[in-house]
Amino acid sequence: MTSAHTDKQLRLEASEWFARLRASAVSPEIEAEFFRWAAQSPRHAAAYEAVCAAWDVLGMVPAKRRPRHAMIGRREFAGGAIAASLAAYFLLRAEPAEAKVFKTAIGEQKRFTLPDGSALLLDTASEVSASCDKISRTASLGCGRAHFDVTNARESALVVRIGDISVTSHRGHFDVFRGEDAIFVYLQQNDAAVQTANGDNVKLRPGDYLRAPMPYGKLVIDRPAQEAITAWQRGILVFDQTTLSDAVREMNRYSPVKLTISDAKAAQLKISGAYGAGKAAEFLHTLTLLLPVRAQARGDGFEITSTL
Incomplete structure (x- = not known):
């Protein structure tokens, strides 16, 4: 060297x-x-x-x-x-640098340009703050999900914080998602490294999907199909033998029409397929055709119950 x-x-x-x-x-x-x-x-x-x-x-x-x-x-x-x-x-x-804040509403996806020139795609109900100066560039995901296309026009890396972990990248294309009980990082292209508050430092390869349980759980890295993981960027939600409770939770992120499940039998049913984000009515119709469930209007949403 x-x-x-x-x-x-x-x-x-x-x-x-x-x-x-x-x-x-x-x-x-x-x-x-x-x-x-x-x-x-x-x-x-x-x-x-x-x-x-x-x-x-x-x-x-x-x-x-x-x-x-x-x-x-x-x-x-x-x-x-x-x-x-x-x-x-x-x-x-x-004396932290003043940050710009980028937000989306429920059901909205929007593209932004960060202060350092990197591209940002924000998912539904998400928020990112970002700052940049001559020496450093940082961002923070407050809630929801985001995709970063990091520009390599600067010598310093972009550091993205999500709770107690940070993602450092010079030119990576990656997703970060702040779930209810874990943080997820998916590296689509180029480089990225994940650091945690308890000392973990993991260099990701393109295609790696990292799950960091909160708080301070063991990091898990998988390599799922890219098409399924990045489908949200096109307004599509892909489920593969996903429990109905998890699928409903994800659908609810995109729509003001909320779905609820009233019994444990229905919650544990499995569903697969691709569905339009925010299209709760179409999703419900498909559920009643594929699964032993029925849906009834309840307030500002629908209640799903098992017919077994």
């Missing part, structure tokens, strides 16, 4: 740490991981200091907001470069 390549890699790593540490919520585990990285070599600290120096952060923030020496001294590092880096770290956490 050449020295130039090593220097470039260190700059990239330092830029990624810069982006991760600017998030509004940084866990103690991520802080500890950063300090371990910085302590590995004086060159790591120097690279991080160079990233911070580009912002001249010590001159941008009033002195009364700078961290105390005691705060820095508790970290077991030596040299002025480390101290300056840590000072910049705490300052940047206190």
Whole structure:
């Protein structure tokens, strides 16, 4: 490995740490991981200091907001470069870049361009906030699902946070979904890595579908058919021997007409096929043809019961 390549890699790593540490919520585990990285070599600290120096952060923030020496001294590092880096770290956490917010309503899917030039496709009832500056670019999925096409026009990676995990990518095409009890990441093309608050760091391959149970469960990676996983981008929901309870939960995300299941027998029935997102009436009609169930109007929705 050449020295130039090593220097470039260190700059990239330092830029990624810069982006991760600017998030509004940084866990103690991520802080500890950063300090371990910085302590590995004086060159790591120097690279991080160079990233911070580009912002001249010590001159941008009033002195009364700078961290105390005691705060820095508790970290077991030596040299002025480390101290300056840590000072910049705490300052940047206190002064996050202003974020733009992108939202969709129930039943709506919409395309946006992020501040860094990356493309964003938002699914129904979803929200993403994103910010970008000369050094870093970050985004956060507050709810729902999103697809990112990351532009590689910048040296720094895009860091996307979803709860307690983050996805880092320089030019990846990937989906992120915040479910009720897990977070899902699907890498469609190029590169992406997933980091968790408890120290997991997984580099994904195209086609990998990662499930991260909340909170802090064991990561599971599968390789399902891409056509089924990405069908939502075309307004289609694909079920493959899916329980009716899970299928109804997914259909309800796309429609103000809510479906409910009144008994356990109906909830455990299995369904397969492709259905239009938000088309609750068509879905119900198909259910009554394929499964032993009936549907009755209840308030602003329909109740599904088993006929067994």
